[in-house]
Amino acid sequence: MLLRDRRGRLWSHRLDVAAAVRMRDLAGVDVMQLGLTQSLPGSRAALVDAAYALxxxxxxxxxxxxxxxxxxxxxxxxxxxxSPSDLADELLAELAAFFASPKLSPGEPKGDVERELTAADLWGDIYALAGLVGVDPGPLTYGELVALADSRRKHDWARTAELMALTFNLQVDREHRKPAAAFDPTGGLGAESTGSIEITADNLFDVAAIFCRGQ
Structure with missing residues (x-):
């Protein structure tokens, strides 16, 4: 968020997990619920309170x-x-950035996920993803946590695939040997995908569900 007040002072802070907690606890504005509904508080006071908490x-x-x-x-x-409309525009931009994910390395999490999402689910995802990666979620966004978890998943599977390939190749003759990528279900070693993907608002929550709940 970037604002300039009537004294010419510049206010700047991005919406991260720590800011989302402040907005929920101090202003009663739940960022996770906003992410699901894509709607902001209607009153001027609520918008100002949300901006102040951020x-x-x-x-x-x-x-x-x-x-x-x-x-x-x-x-x-x-x-x-x-103006309130300026505040709303800034908050919507921050909301979009919070749930956006950086481009990821090759391979896409697989899974058929259908669930009725709630704000509590998304808050749970925040801490599950942070625990999976081993980071403090405070300075990060939801999308960044998903990207970190995806990279961790690919890294772990790459190591496992190397061991599986080594074990397999010791048991077969040379012409039947397989590369490690053949044992990597994430595609992270390039067996199925050579391009990067971008997790979008359409699949971000589903990807998080795969990491957090194995769905």
Whole structure:
């Protein structure tokens, strides 16, 4: 999020897991629910509260309270320096970035996943993915956690496939030997895919479900 208040001060902070927790606990705005519904709070006050919670580290650095923050978004005489529609646009952009995933290495998680998602599911995914990769989820986005988990999965399968290939090839003659890629179901070693893929909003939650629940 990038805002400039009526004093010309620039406010900047991205929506990561730590910010999502602040928005949920301080402003009552659940980012995971927003990700499912793609709709923002309707009132000006709720939008300002959500923005303040997201930008709280900046506000604390400048010793700006929530009320003062709201005043800073208004014009000096009338109107808005940062209008509610501007806030909504910034929040929607941050929401899209939060659930976007970087391009991944070759291979795509396989699975037929059909489930009724809830915000609680997505919060559970956050911590399951972080535990799988072994990172603090706070500075990361949902999409980045999915990408990290995918890379970890491919790495682990690549090592396993190498051992499986070694074991198999010791038991057969030369002409029947197989490369490690033949034992890698992720396609990460290039057996089935040589191009990168981009996990999108259409399949991001399903991919997370494969990692977190084996679905």
């Amino acid at each position: 930008l709280l580290p900046e506000a604390q650095r400048h010793s700006v309270s929530d009320r003062e923050f709201g005043r800073l978004l208004r014009g000096r005489l009338w109107g808005w320096t940062v």
